[in-house]
Amino acid sequence: MPVWLKTSDSGFAPAFDAFLATKREASADVDLAVRNILADVKARGDAALIDLSQKFDSVDLATLGIRVTADEVDAAVKACKPDTLEALSFARDRIRDHHGRHLPENEIYQDALGVTLGHRWTPVESAGLYVPGGLASYPSSVLMNAVPAKVAGVERLVIVVPSPRGELNPLVLAAARLAGVEEIYRVGGAQSIAALAYGTETIRPVAKIVGPGNAYVAAAKRQVFGTVGIDSIAGPSEVLVIADKDNDPDWIAADLLAQAEHDTAAQSILMTDDEAFAKAVEKAVERQLETLPKRDIASASWRDFGAIILLKSLDEAPPLADRIAAEHLEIATRDPDELGSRIRNAGALFLGAYTPEVIGDYVSGSNHVLPTARSARFSSGLGVLDFVKRTSILKLDASSLGKLAPAAMTLAAAEGLEAHRRSVEIRLSEKG
Amino acid sequence: MPVWLKTSDSGFAPAFDAFLATKREASADVDLAVRNILADVKARGDAALIDLSQKFDSVDLATLGIRVTADEVDAAVKACKPDTLEALSFARDRIRDHHGRHLPENEIYQDALGVTLGHRWTPVESAGLYVPGGLASYPSSVLMNAVPAKVAGVERLVIVVPSPRGELNPLVLAAARLAGVEEIYRVGGAQSIAALAYGTETIRPVAKIVGPGNAYVAAAKRQVFGTVGIDSIAGPSEVLVIADKDNDPDWIAADLLAQAEHDTAAQSILMTDDEAFAKAVEKAVERQLETLPKRDIASASWRDFGAIILLKSLDEAPPLADRIAAEHLEIATRDPDELGSRIRNAGALFLGAYTPEVIGDYVSGSNHVLPTARSARFSSGLGVLDFVKRTSILKLDASSLGKLAPAAMTLAAAEGLEAHRRSVEIRLSEKG
Incomplete structure (x- = not known):
């Protein structure tokens, strides 16, 4: 049974705090193991990748090869159903179109003192x-990560993917092909992160590593951060649905279950101001679970982490939603835009009853890699900005330098940095 | 003596690789110590802060108070010289003006299928x-971190600063006042990062932590990443100066020393196509060092990490500079804009002989918090974007949902996620 929290209860505040503090993942202490794996790959390169893949994935890369060949990708594409390939192409095109709007603009201007900045x-x-x-192993995630990188103009894009017992998901290879990624290696785990960060004989290092993974991958990304860039550390997925009683309980139940089927650690939360509606949704969840292929996963998620938050009024929703800072926030109320405008912390908003979160997973064009575990308080979904970086530009001439010099020299002196002060002063002396 | 590398030497490529791989900081293994400090503060709150500050900073916060009072800040401001306060205000205003241009814009549009995205x-x-x-402890860094946060609209901005033996730099407090930061705590080290991430009785937690620090602070930021957001992990500062022979060697030497005086681990690199000029700069460095107050630090930095890279032609500069990916890149050549346009990896470009990097440290208006240790390959200087986050928005109606539904259902089925498929399908049934 999901937990029920009612804002009308006197104990709501501490109960809500405790709910927010619930850990959904065992924080496995894999740091030391990962440190050793990273050191091994750094020292031994391909040989370490081969040994570790044998050990963790039961695959012999010495025979099979570390790199996936173009022939293998061809074969994988042929093995996919045409309508699936078509749907992947449709998704890719929409992702490309939407992300194509987000290339940031360069700036260069001269200010009133004649300083050129940009x-x-x-x-x-x-x-x-x-x-x-x-x-x-989701092909949709391949598109969501690779297409923005391509749009950003990243020249070299590399995929690493574990192949337990030599198996690879053909849809993943097909998605890579559709996204234009030709460099694919069948290595996973911390060892693949090490290869991407430090390089091996076969795998040249990259500048940035993105994509979700298990505790080992997350720890490895954390440890190589600085040597390379990383995106966020992804946790289990979550949805918060704010719904009033004018919804079909079955629609809302279906959305809660779509989240819950991902992972036993996934989280689905319903927030509503109507107790009868909440109970109807709860019943619908139970009913729909019966026929769900992944009912074991979904029911464990719903039982252990599901929640129903009963409000006195929908006006209570925004501050509570901001504290939850959900990865996905569906708003199915009379005026979803208005309620949505009062939300500050969420990875993505899905407005209105005809916008199930699942559309965002696949074909909306917006990115489905979104901040989890309350990190929407401080971070954003994946996008083009994650694959570009900014170089600031400054240009002065003798005149504008003269105008900035006194303050710069005063501050350098105040900070006790005489060489700083001189580096400005020496350029003024000609005029003195 | 700085290392000399000549592109005309047959051994240049491996020598340059080795140069790039040089570690400038001992990678102190402080992870375990930091883990214990974080756990202590999480468990005991203020009491842990008091104990740890006694231990590491020799300061009795139980008596002095964890929070710096407004009276103390008033007194600090009064203790500062008026011209220093004026220079700080000048810098603050320029930082505010420049960063004010970088507030990103919201987006909302409807695509050809009637889907609202943004x-x-x-x-x-x-x-x-x-x-x-x-x-x-630089007041200029207080401005560089705090002003962009204020421009971004961050409501609550907190400063933590260690106070060894109870001492605080009055200029730091004055800069905080000028930047509009009123919440200041005299705690430092990993314990202050823990307080900001988890909260204590006195210090409420924050959503994001920025600012440079020592190895303990860096390790703490790495460990709390995910609970809160962090900026980059800062390393020692560095400058690369690309200069032709038409420069005054003394100017260039002054710039190299301005970097070197920061830290024995700082790095100053000269890249030029003229050996006589390079030797003249080297001599000028030695001469200027003699009268430099921080000559011990600067000469150690120049001796251990300084470098002169002699090119056959300035056309060799861009690819080498891109591999160095310097935090600061000065270009003092005949056409610095043109050469600069061929640079890809750098934190900031300083174009022309009248643009010493020091101006960017203080009063240019652009940010002096820039990616170090080659991280300009994948990251950017601090700015307004570091204090905002993006929520994506999606809205469909029955009609646009109908257009996206088939592909979404196909992909959900291909990924084996039946609850996903149903969450879309159930919304179509009314029309069926």
Whole structure:
């Protein structure tokens, strides 16, 4: 059973605090193991990748090869159903169109003192994309990570993906092909992150690593951060649905379950101002669970982390939603735009009853890589900005330098940095 | 003596690789110590802050108070010289003006299928700014971190700063006042990062932590990343100067020393196509060092990490500079704009002989918090974007949902996510 929290209860505040503090993942202490793996790959390169892949993935890369060949990708594409390929192409095109709007603009201007200021954006030269194996090996995620990088202008895009017992998901290879990624390696885990960060004989290092992974991958990304750039550390997925009683309980139940089927650690939360409606949704969830292929996963998620938050009024929703800072926030109320405008912390808003979050997972064109675990308080979904960086530009002449020099020299002196002061002063002396 | 590297030497490529791989900081393994400090503050709050500050900073916060009072800030401001306050105000205004141009714009549009897409930017609610004590306690850095946060609209801005033996730099307090930061705590080290991330009785947690610090602070930021947002992990500062022979060697030498005086681990690199000029700069450095107050630091930096890279032609500069990916890149050549346009990886460009990097440290208006240790390959200087986050927005109606539904359902089915498929399908049934 999901937890019920009622804002009308006197104990609501501490109960809500405790709910927010609930850990959904065991914080496995894999730091030391990962440190050793990183050191091994750094020292031994391909040989370490081969040994570690044998150990963790039961695959012999010495025979199979570390790199996936173009022939293998061809074969994978042929193995996919045409309508699936078509749907992937449709998704890719929409992602490309939407993200194409987000290339940031360069700036250069001269201010009133004659100082030229500005910045220039450039793509990172190379990026590595981690694609999980097993349960979470989603072709849609390949598109969501690779297409923005391509739009940003990243020249070299690399995919690493574990191949347990030599198996690869053909849809992942097909999505890579559709996204224009030709450099794919069948390595996973912390060892693949090490290869991307430090390079091996076969895998040249990249400048930035993105993509979700398990605890080992997350720890590895954290440890190589600085040597390379990383995106966020992804946690289990979550949805918050704010709905009034004018909804079909079955629609809302379906959305809660779409989240819950991802992972036993996923979280689905309903927030409503109508108790009878909440109970109807709860019943609908139970009913729909019965026929769900992934009912074991979904029911565990709903039982352990599901929640129903009953409000006295929908006006209570925005501050509570901001504290939850959900990855996905569906608003199915009379005026979803108005309520949505009062939300500050959320990865993505899905406005109105005809906007199930699932559309955003696949074909809306917006990105489905969104901040999890309350990180929408301080971070954003993946996008073109994650694959570009900014160089600031400054240009002075003797005249504008003369105008800025006195304050600069005063501050350098105040900070006790005489060489700083001199570096300005020496350029003034000619005029003195 | 700085290392000399000549592109005309047959061994240049491996020598340059080795140069790039040089570690300038001992990678102190402080992870475990930091982990214990974080756990202590999480468990015991203020009491841990008091104990740890006694231990590391020799200061009794139980008596002095954790929070710096407004009276103390008043007194600090009064203790500052008027011309220093004026220079700080001048710098603040220029930083505010320049960063004020960088507030990102919201987007909302309807595409050809009737799907409403967009995003909204909002400031993070609260941010903590770490200000180092001791050598690197720079009021200019307070402005560079705090002003962009204020421009972004961050409501609550907190400064933590260690106070060894109870001492605080009055200029730091004055800069905080000028930047509009009123919440200041005299705690430093990993314990202050823990307080900002988890909160204590006195210090409410923040959403994001920025600012440079020592190895303990860096490790703490790395460990709390995810609980809160962080900026980059700062390393020692560096400058690359690309100069032709038409420069005054003394100017260039002054710029190299301005970088070197920061820290024995700082790095100053000269790249030129003229050997006689390079030798003249080297001599000028030696001469200027003699009268420099921080000559011990600057000469150690220049001796251990300084470098002169002699090119056959300035056309060799851009690819080499891109590999160095310097925090600061000065270009003092005949056509600095043209050469600068061929640079991809740099934190900031300083174009022309009248643009010493020092101007960017203080009063240019652009930010002096820039990517170090080659991270300009994948990251940008601090700015308004570091204090805002994006919520994506999606809205469909029955008609546009109908257009996207088939592909979404196909992909959900291909990924084996039946609850996803149903969440779309159920909304179509009314029409069926």
